[in-house]
Amino acid sequence: MGPRLAAAAAFLVMAGACGSSSGGTVATDVGITSNQILLGNTISQTGAAAAYGTIANAENAYFTYINSKGGINGRKIKFVILDDAYNPAQTVPLTKQLVEQNQVFAMFSGLGTQDQTSVRDYLNTQKVPQLFVATGATTFGKDFNSNKWTLGWQPPYQGESHIYAKDVLQNHPNAKIGVLYQNDDYGQDYLKGLIDGLGDKASTMIVDKESYDVTSASPASQLAILHAKGADTVFVFAIPKPTIQSLAIITGLHWAPTIYVNSVSNVATYMKLAEKSGAKIDGAISVGYIKDPTDPQWTNDDGMKLYRQVIANCSTCDANNGFNIYGVAVAYTMVDVLTQAGSNLSRANVMKIASSQLNETNPFLLPGITVTTTSGDHFPIMQEQVIQWTGDAWHLQGSIINERGTIK
Amino acid sequence: MxxxxxxxxxxxxxxxxxxxLALALVLIYNAMGLVNFAQGEMAMFATFLAFTLIGRGMDYWIALPLTIAIAFVGGIVIQRVVIRPVERAPVLTLVIVTLGLATLINGLAGFFFGYLxxxxxxxxxxxxxxxxxxxxxxxDLGVIAVSGVVLVLVFLMLQRTTVGLAMRAAAHNPEASRLLGIRVSWMLALGWGLASAVGAVSGIMVAPILYLEPNMMQTVIIYAFAAAVLGGIESPLGAVIGGLIVGVTxxxxxxxxxxxxxxxxxxxxFAIIIAVLVIRPNGLLGRRAMRRA
Structure with a gap:
């Protein structure tokens, strides 16, 4: 190559580099073209956990909104959603299909603890980002160093349980605690957080813990045992349906313990469903980190207004369903990362930004919460606020509690 | 204590x-000598119909009999359209067809009514x-009381009416029944209709406790199988006793x-199902098993 040709080539490369900020001509990794970024997702849109399926549609609604504003540096996001029915046996082939046939740039917001665990090794071997998985299982933040292509987003379950432990120790120091938990990684994660958080008080305060299987018709038997063991404080570490059932059954037993409900089931719609079935849940405690669309205090909030504008892009999404604002909020973080990556849209760079350089104020999260990662901390959200159910709605209590650094 | x-x-x-639900399984067994794996899903779908009718403003006490009637007709239609073509096929074929039906109905319910x-x-x-x-x-007590009423009705129908006798005969010995002038195929259809109607009652009664969604009956049906097998799969009374024993055990x-x-x-x-099949294959109240002719 002569010097003149080399100069011309250099000019072309520079032109290409400049062009990428407004249109882009250089594809920098699999799944990226001059005008498109391809993301993949698996989620349960049918099956036992189908209620979560709307999250992916809400995420797509945010991407549609961003695309309508010109996309990210001229590239539009294309989002491929596949239904794994909450069944890891389906998550694996569907994820391989997205990676090998669709050639996605990254997997985004795949849902389910077992499901996402089942593809973690594969995605890490293939060096495909598994970003912002929709599960609070502590392992997705804690074990980052052995899975550098995987990252969670929502607060880890153990951190949430630590907050409950603090609340109990402070407000009910003589509580006799009964725990109902799902007999898998998710339920045990919550239980471990509670035991760790109570410290040396755990063995005396927890009078009994009973597990249930997702396949059982009702947790009535387990709750009767907790009642008989004399518990006056009940933790319900359960997905939505058994949670609703539990709340109704507890009242049915003429029992009025202090009730803690985990964040994965505390959507206001479900709490109201429990009330309609006879449950007396005034005073129930949970935590929140996302703005509740049904809470009137956010009516004139800019973030909530933006959410309502965004969610209008999804015809099947109920704007008042808390799962949808979750989807929009996590999609916001994804767009944030891709925007920061700018013209360096390689999988490695995107992963680096997501796992160690996040410092985001997300308009859909409670004021004061930041989405943060550093080279030594890979839990993006670690702040939550205690909420209490009174008069048909959740009410924020106290101030934001920061659990950063408490999970070793 | x-x-x-x-x-x-x-x-x-x-x-x-x-x-x-076990009562519906017993009915279908009495009609065709087989269990219907789609029984739970059919019950769930009927419950969604009732839910839709009530949601449109219909009174509960009108929606209830109307749904049961629709379920009855629906059961007959399913038998005529889906089961009849494979009526004389091997047992395994019928089992697979009912399994497929279960998946289909579950998916349709999800499509039409959502999963919340x-x-x-x-x-x-x-x-x-x-x-x-x-x-x-x-x-809870209401579910048991209604099951009791359904039990009595089913028992009277099977044991005290000519149609019931014909249904049982058609299931036990189709060839001989045909020779006696019983319209065997229609007896099967009738069995499907009745089982579907009884299933609809079951779905409507348990939905307030289990909350209505497409997977509502999926685990119930396994316990219902255990109940029916324990009670002796042909016996309605056995199904109810079996159900209570399974629940308490x-x-x-x-x-x-x-x-x-x-x-x-x-x-x-599952242990109950296996134990019964090994130790007392006819269940508590069932008669000695007979081969399908």
Missing amino acids: QEFLQQVLSGIASGGIYAS PRLFPSPFSVQTIDIFGAAASWQ VNLAGTYLPGVGGDLQLAVA
Whole structure:
């Protein structure tokens, strides 16, 4: 190559580099073209956990909104959603299909603890980002160093349980605690957080813990045992349906313990469903980190207004369903990362930004919460606020509690 | 003692749920000598129909009989359209067809009605009453009472009417029945219609407790199988007794057997099925098994 040709080539490369900020001509990794970024997702849109399926549609609604504003540096996001029915046996082939046939740039917001665990090794071997998985299982933040292509987003379950432990120790120091938990990684994660958080008080305060299987018709038997063991404080570490059932059954037993409900089931719609079935849940405690669309205090909030504008892009999404604002909020973080990556849209760079350089104020999260990662901390959200159910709605209590650094 | 009583009562309550669906399984077995794996899904779908009717403003007491009637016709239509072409096929073919039907109906329900759990109205109060210090809800007791009424009706129909006799004959010995002038194929269809109607009653009764969604009956049907097998799969009374025994056994095993807890409840149900088939294949009230001719 002569010097003149080399100069011309250099000019072309520079032109290409400049062009990428407004249109882009250089594809920098699999799944990226001059005008498109391809993301993949698996989620349960049918099956036992189908209620979560709307999250992916809400995420797509945010991407549609961003695309309508010109996309990210001229590239539009294309989002491929596949239904794994909450069944890891389906998550694996569907994820391989997205990676090998669709050639996605990254997997985004795949849902389910077992499901996402089942593809973690594969995605890490293939060096495909598994970003912002929709599960609070502590392992997705804690074990980052052995899975550098995987990252969670929502607060880890153990951190949430630590907050409950603090609340109990402070407000009910003589509580006799009964725990109902799902007999898998998710339920045990919550239980471990509670035991760790109570410290040396755990063995005396927890009078009994009973597990249930997702396949059982009702947790009535387990709750009767907790009642008989004399518990006056009940933790319900359960997905939505058994949670609703539990709340109704507890009242049915003429029992009025202090009730803690985990964040994965505390959507206001479900709490109201429990009330309609006879449950007396005034005073129930949970935590929140996302703005509740049904809470009137956010009516004139800019973030909530933006959410309502965004969610209008999804015809099947109920704007008042808390799962949808979750989807929009996590999609916001994804767009944030891709925007920061700018013209360096390689999988490695995107992963680096997501796992160690996040410092985001997300308009859909409670004021004061930041989405943060550093080279030594890979839990993006670690702040939550205690909420209490009174008069048909959740009410924020106290101030934001920061659990950063408490999970070793 | 109070804990024991509470576990027994709560077991009887779950047992009532299993019994109500087991009755439908017994009916279909009496009609075609086979169980219908889609029974639970058909019951769920009928419940969604009732839910839709009530949601459109129809009175509960009009929606209930109307849904049962629709379920009856629906059961007959399914038999005519889906089962009849394979009526004389090997048993395995029929089993696979009903399994496919279960998946199809589940998917259709998800498509039409979505997967959010919904509160279904109940004619019984959500209040509970004390029985020697243990609590039982009116809803639970109502499910058992309704199962009892359905049991009596099914029993009278099968044992005391000519149609019932013809149905049983058609299932036991189709060739001989045909020679006697019984329209065997229509007896099968009638069996499907009746089982579907009984299933609809079951779905409508248990929906206020289990919350209505497409997967509502998926685990119930396994316990219902255990109940029907335990009671003797041909016997309606056996199904109800079997249901109550399964409900109570599962609870007591979970409470008092070390290591069972809440995790292995389903395993207890399967253990009951296996134990009955090994030790007493005819169940508690069933007659000696006969081969399909």
